[in-house]
Amino acid sequence: MEFGGISQLAIIGRMSSDYVAAASIASIAQQFVMILVYSMTKSATITTGKAVGQGDYERDKQIGRTFLVLSAFVVSLRVELYFSYVHQYYLFTQM
Numbered sequence: 360m361e362f363g364g365i366s367q368l369a370i371i372g373r374m375s376s377d378y379v380a381a382a383s384i385a386s387i388a389q390q391f392v393m394i395l396v397y398s399m400t401k402s403a404t405i406t407t408g409k410a411v412g413q414g415d416y417e418r419d420k421q422i423g424r425t426f427l428v429l430s431a432f433v434v435s436l437r438v439e440l441y442f443s444y445v446h447q448y449y450l451f452t453q454m
Contacts, residue, residue: 385440385443388440389437389440389441392433392436392437392440393437395433396430396433396437399426399429399430399433403422403426406422407419407422407423410422
């Protein structure tokens with residue numbers, strides 16, 4: 360665990376149990392989104408490589424556009440989770 364994680368644990372440990380539960384759920388949701396990102400990159404690599412290997416460059420462009428749209432959706436989801444986490448932190452620090 361890096362220094363940032365240790366300092367986060369020290370801060371979160373001094374908050375209420377509601378905040379600890381909220382931070383835990385937000386962390387799990389963030390990890391879920393990261394798994395989506397990693398799986399999308401792996402599948403994009405495989406399908407693009409297959410299309411290029413077959414010489415089907417039009418299919419390759421279509422795959423690229425599809426993954427671009429999916430990536431934008433996943434990034435917006437990750438940004439939403441991040442800002443909800445920051446908002447929760449702000450609310451609990453104002454108490």
